[in-house]
Amino acid sequence: DAAAGKDKAQACAACHGLDGLSQMPNAPHIAGQPEIYLKAQLEAFRSGARVNEMMSVVAKGLTDEDIDDLVAWYSAIEVTAKPPE
């Protein structure tokens, strides 16, 4: 549920932005990322299959519902990309 995800994303916004555009040089944009990819990364951080100082801690506390809501929110964001000329 994207609306619930938007509320939960308040906790992600410091690094990833509420709109999914990175606020930190070592944090990725997550705006509009494909659902399957985003879900797989949050689950990997939670299980330890993927390790990151910050995300390993953050993901530990996420429920399956949290993950689905956050993925719904961030994947619903429309992104455009304009390569350099």
Place this chain on the structure above:
Amino acid sequence: DAAAGKDKAQACAACHGLDGLSQMPNAPHIAGQPEIYLKAQLEAFRSGARVNEMMSVVAKGLTDEDIDDLVAWYSAIEVTAKPPE
């Protein structure tokens, strides 16, 4: 060097798009990603600190210069994000 990176990105485009917008549900957008983040991920896939069926193979063959060029290209892409109303 972004121009050299654009040439090298031909090899990435099948999954990530030349413009960095994902072409596959399990591949992330990499358009406009912060340089530090992108470089860290390519190095992690190359070293094995991060594992992915596809990227672990792709990254094995990358030189430091390849990584810098690819990062220069993809991070130079301008992205916008439009959250749902």
